[in-house]
Structures are given as structure tokens and as C-alpha cells.
Amino acid sequence: MSKVFIDLKDFGAKNVRYIDTRFELGNGDAGRVMYEAGHLEGAIYWDLEKDLSDMQSIYGRHPMISKDKMTNLVEQAGLLVDDSIVIYDQGGSPFALRAYFLLEWAGFSNIHVLREGYEEAKNVLPVSDLVPNYPHTNVTLNWKDEQYIDIETVKKIVAGEIEAQLIDARSAIRYRGENEPIDAVAGHIPTALNFDWEQLKQNGMFLKQDALKEKLSGLTDLTKPVIAYCGSGVTAAPLYGSLKEAGYDNVKLYVGSYSDWIREHEVETSL
Template sequence: MTEVFKSVDDLAEGYWKLIDTRFSLQDPDAGSKAYKAGHIAGAVHWDLEKDLSDMHSKNGRHPMPSREHLTELFRRSGLGLDDRILIYDGGGEPFAARAWWLVRYGGFRQAYILREGHEGLVRAGYPLETEEVTPKRSEVKPEWQERLYADREQVRDIVEGRSPGVLLDARAADRYAGKHEPLDPVAGHIPGARNFDWSRLITDGELSADEETVRAIRETVGPDESVTVYCGSGVTAAPLHAMLTHLGHKDLRLYVGSYSDWVSEPDAPVENGGR
């Protein structure tokens, strides 16, 4: 098992660099407004669309940022590869996990997701401030972990049998089965993919996995299988990737472009139905 999650009770361990990733897919300005209204003292803010995605790219709805963009983000946030980094969102959301995955992709060795989110820290008495935090700039050189990342070509290789591996769709079962598709032009899932709804990982506003959830995950993918996780735009797949990492899965990738990237290609094959 790899430690991915921290709880408020763990924070007495020492100094942390804090990252606030609160966001709303329904209101893209909500996260920055919430940060300005009050954030945990010392926390920098990372915005899903401005910092954690390349919204100018055509590779899905929340495309992968460039290495240059990420390097600048890490440096202006004052991060070092061995820093203890704690990332929070509103609790039970996918945004901290998205940032956690990008930090891990950059080679940072001690990054964690706070289970209880911002409100958990507030309840525990951590002080708030409203001023934007500007850390001392670092000159960190990321150590890119390409083994964590999958693009459309790598996914196509799995679909067409040229590469071994399992595709795991993190969307709700109705979207996976093609019964309901509110966002993408084509309903269904990438051929051969299995399904595990990421929202099953949320309990009382926290990312967690009880025995029943762990058993369900184990029934969906084996711990020794090579797994590539995707969702609609690469955001809600990140918590499932994080939970699989926490449970000890070693051979894991995230298809950041996800289904929105897959169906942007003309005549991309899709399947409907399934469990």
C-alpha cells in the first residue's frame, strides 16, 4: 500500500506546503472567489482550468498542461522535490486528486491529498487569511514520470490489442453504458473498458474506501493488472487513480484527455452497454 491520503489529525507531523484546489465545474470562477474570501494560511491556489489544464489544446475538455507550464507552476509555488505537500479541495471532490496526479507526474516524492478538504481544516481550527500567498520562487527541475501518463495512441494500442492492459472508465454507469451523455457528442465508452464510478469513493464528503468499496474495486481490476484510468475529461479519473495507488496498484496510468479526447477523433470506435 502506498500512502496517498492524509487526515487533519496527521498534520501535527510537521511543516507542510499547502495547495488549495477548490473549483466548481458549474462555475469556473467559484474556486478563486472562495480562495480570496478565505483560505488556509500559507496555501497557494491552483485553478483547474488556468493551472491544471491547457484549455487552448484540442485534446479533450481539460487537456494535459505542457511540461513548461507545469514547471513554471511548480516554481512559482515554491516547491521542491522533497517538500511535504498537502493538497486540498472542498472535500469529496476530484480537484485535489487532479493536482496530486500532476505533482506526482512531476516527480515530487511527498505529495498527499487531504481527505477532509478545506472545511475539515477550518473545523480543526486552522487559521484563515484572504491575502494571496506568494511563496519564494524555487528553481525545481521536475523529474517527469512518464509511466503515469497515457495519451490517445497508447489507449488505441490497448483497444487494438497491440499493448496489454485494462481500461477503467471512472464515469457514472449510465454514461459508461451510453444511456445518458450530457457533455460529449457520442455516447458510450472506449471499447473493452471496464467501469467503476469514482463517486463510489465518497463517504460523508471525504474520499475513502470501506471494505465493501475495496472489495468492489478488487472485483473490477486485479492488483497486478496494467490499468489505464479515464473519465470524461481526465478530472474525475484522478481520484480513482489515487485510490488504486493507495491500495497498492503499481502499473497505473491516467489518460488525461479521456473520453472527450477519444471521441474528438473522427470515427473513433465506441461501445455501449456493459456493466
């Protein structure tokens, strides 16, 4: 069973590389401002839209980045594939888990998301407003392409050509098509189940592993491939990580998500 999240009390600060991913949807500069005002000592900053998404792509609102961009991001941060890495955001947010997914895709294995987030961590760990400068590295990444699902694979799942369960991480009213505040078309990808990612957290942090297992283990077959998606691929990342933590053996992420699907394909509603 994967251990995606880590608690403050469960790791030592020595020999850990921190990645700060704080961000605010709709206010693209907020995360960098927060980081420059103070961050865990030694942390680098990765921005959801400048670093962790390809905002020039047409394939959704926060599309997948290329292997070249991910390699450059890792090397500029001075990371090595065997580094012990702890990623954090505000707490109970999707941004650290987006970075987690991308690092896992790139072959990193000693990576965790801090369950409590920065607001709790700053009371326990050293903080600084200094931006560290790590020597660039030269890495060969071991890509796990099977974790990333593109629209062609989703089409085959919907058509019944591939056995897998799509799970929509958006709110129930968006899934059902009752209200759609962002995308041009309301509804969900055909055959998808719904599980609102907001149920995965409480008091600004993600639930413990036992609680995640209780909430998620009955959602579908634990051994069946499951694919998390949302509106733009961002809030699907917490569902992706929580499914892994809850004991699902084969979890994947459709980064393009609903905003990519509706460019050319029909949807379902539950009205």
C-alpha cells in the same frame, strides 16, 4: 502500497506547504472567490482550468498541460521537490487529485490529498485570507512519463497490442450509452470496465484505505496495468488515486479521456 490520502489527525501543520484547489465545474471563478474569502494559512491556489489544464488544446475538455507549464507552476509557487505538500479542495471532489497526479508526474513524492477537505480542515487548522508570496524556486523535475497515457497508447490497448485494463470513472448510464449530457457521442472506449468514481466517497470525503481496498481490489488483476479515464480527465483523477491507495501496482491516467477519444475513434455501448 501508496498512501495517497491523509487525515487531519495524521499530520502536523508545521513545515507543510498547502495547495488549495477548490473549484466548481461550470463556474470557473468560484474557486478563486472561495480561496480569497479564506484558506488554510499559507496555502497557494491552483485553478483547474487556468493552471492544471491546457484549455487551448484540442485533446479533450481538460487536456494535459505541458512540462514547461508545470515547471513554471511549481517554480512560481516556490515549491521544491522534497517539500511536504498537502493538497485540498472542498472535500470529496476531484480537483485536489488532479493536482496530485500532476505533481507525482513531475517527480514529487511527499504529497498527499487531505481526505476531509477544506470545510473540515478550517475547524482544526489556522485559516487566513492573506495571499502568501513565496520566493520563486529553480527546480529540475524528474518526470514520470509512464504515468501519463496518450491516445496512441490507448489505441494499442484497445487493439490488444498492449496488455492493460481501461476503467471508465463515469456513471453507469453514461458508460452504457443510455444518456450523455456532455459529449457528442454516447458510449465508452472499447474494452473498458466501468466504476463510477462517486462510489469512492461518502459524506464529503474519500473512503478510508480499507474501504477503498474492499471496493476496488476485485475490479481487475492488482498487478495488471490499469488506466483510469472519464469524460474530460478530471473525475478520473480520484479513481487513479484510489486505485493506488487500494493496492494496484501499476496505475496510469488517460488525461484526454473520452472527450479526446471520440474525436476520431469508435465507441462501444451496452444497450
